[in-house]
Amino acid sequence: MNAASSVLEKLYRDQARSLRAYARKRVGSHEAEDVVQDAFLKLLQEGRATDCLHPKAYLFRVASNTAVDALRKQMTRARYLSSEGQTQSGDVAEPAPKIESRIAVAQLEAFLDELPPPCRNAFLCYWLDEMSQSEIARYLGVTVRTVERRLAKALEHLRERTKRSQYKRL
Template sequence: MTAPDKALGALYQDYAPALRRFARRRVGMQESEDIVQDIYLHALQRVDVATLESPRAYLFRIAANLSVDAIRRNRIRSRYAEDAARDADQAEMSNSGDAIATLMEFQKLRAALERLPPLYREILLLKRLEHLTSAEIAARVGVSLRTVERHLARANDEIRRDLGA
């Protein structure tokens, strides 16, 4: 095991339980596990953890930022689901047969979105719902522009495949 791996392992043992509690209070049990993993992935990719002056502050700052991002994503999903449900209700009023078909299509789309890897889903929703540019998405999620474009293309392909389009 290399020195950076040992340092990261020690940070994980020292702070993961507290980070998990911190994230759980903000986003709930299910999302908190993902956030803790993302914290350490972020730290592994971006810094030499052995040289951090204040690792606790650094890790909790990442946790706070990722929690805010998760809350935003959940709001976007909720807004999207509410809009789709409202549209389905309106369609039902005009034609119950069309409303059922619309609702079924919405459920298929929602299931297809849920099957996407979290980063693919986040990039796709930022592009389609918030109308961000690829560069803005790259800056927000902390990946390269090329990665955003590649993930967006793959997400679109997977959604098309799942919906049979």
């Protein structure tokens, strides 16, 4: 077994469960397993498992991007089905509020992508991984004060962007 395979295997054992939960929140249980598999597949294909400084953070970023893609596909399909006025057997167009909430999640992720990586990483560690500020500081190798500034900057950016967005419920 090469180094990349062993790192990826350990990452899978350690993170697959939490990654599934993360994906379920974003795309629902039906698509979650696909998102997880696609994220690990991409990590394997890119060979980033061994050279990535923070493989867990990178894995969750890949899963987040994959989830956004899955939501876009779902929304496109729902628009197509509703414009055609038909559904295939067993398919029901998604209710508008659910689609709107998924659009809002995708928009929030786009807003997060606008942040500088240090701010985005601190924000994701705090809100997604539920790490304390001192844990984040140790994880990122910075001071707690730096983490506080990064979180404040991220929150201010998100507040400003959501004010200008049509999805003010974020």
